[in-house]
Structure formats: C-alpha cells, structure tokens
Amino acid sequence: MKAILGAIAVTFLMSTSAFAGPMNCVAEIGQLDANDDGFVSAEEASGVSGVMANVDIDGDGRISPQEAVVVCQTTALNDVFEPKN
Secondary structure, rough: OOHHHHHHHHHHOOOOOHHHHHHHHHHHHHHHOOOOOOOOOOOOOOOOOOOHHHHHHOOOOOEHHHHHHHHHHHHHHHHOOOOOO
C-alpha cells in the first residue's frame, strides 16, 4: 500500500504546487494499512474517528489509494480524521 500510495502521491505532486498538505494526508491514511494489501479496511481504520465515513467514496468498506488521493486533494487532513456532520 505504501508503495502504491507513494507512486500516486508523486504523480499528484507533479500536478500541483500545494503538495505538502495532500502528501501528508495520503501518507497518514496509508499508515492505517496494517496488512499492506493496498487498501485500508474498515477494521484497520476502526480506531480512527471518521476515516471510513470521509474517505471511502464508493462505500465498499475499504479505502483504495485512489480514494485517498481524491479526498486528500480536496480535504484538509484534520477534516479527513473527523466525522462528517
């Protein structure tokens, strides 16, 4: 997962000048992938408030690297880890 997220993050970074926040966001989400399968499951994210609700765009119960990048491009890191109202 970390390698996949890293590659996606580099691609994203090359397309924007405001890269510090999104890169940190993607890295923080990637740290939740305990089994390194490339996805963050609901179980892996269970200890972090709001992550699944805020990042699992397609509602399949896991966070893909693509979902992490999309959310991190448009959302501040502190908003990713807080429940939506």
